[in-house]
Amino acid sequence: MIRYSLKCAAGHGFESWFQGAEAFASLQGAGQLACPVCGDTKVEKELMAPSVRSARKQEAAPSLRDPASEVEAAIAALRKQIEENSEYVGVNFAAEARRIHxxxxPERSIHGEAKLDDARQLIEEGLPVAPLPFLPQRKVN
Structure with missing residues (x-):
């Protein structure tokens, strides 16, 4: 991934990430880049200094997977506890919660996904449900 400083013909400056130089050139050539301020599609790269890290700084850089604060660490611990002690039922959460109720x-702890209206109806029906402060982890290939 590469980050470019960009500027539209109206002079608005902004940044964007691209897969590589070829991806930028392809999008620019197709007129698919637009200024987020005015929508102008005449977008050019601006002069910018490269952001290069020394090997020493790369080793010291924190992992994006590590919690960056106490709050993130607490949410990660909560996620682990919920995932270890309940069953994930996916988008069938509302139906399964009603079946259990x-x-x-069988009565058990479950977690999953529900639309806002479905969650509201569960609460109105007296089912003990609560929103979680995280999204379910997506499994990828």
């Missing part, structure tokens, strides 16, 4: 499914 009605005694049609």
């Amino acid at each position: 009605a005694g049609e499914a």
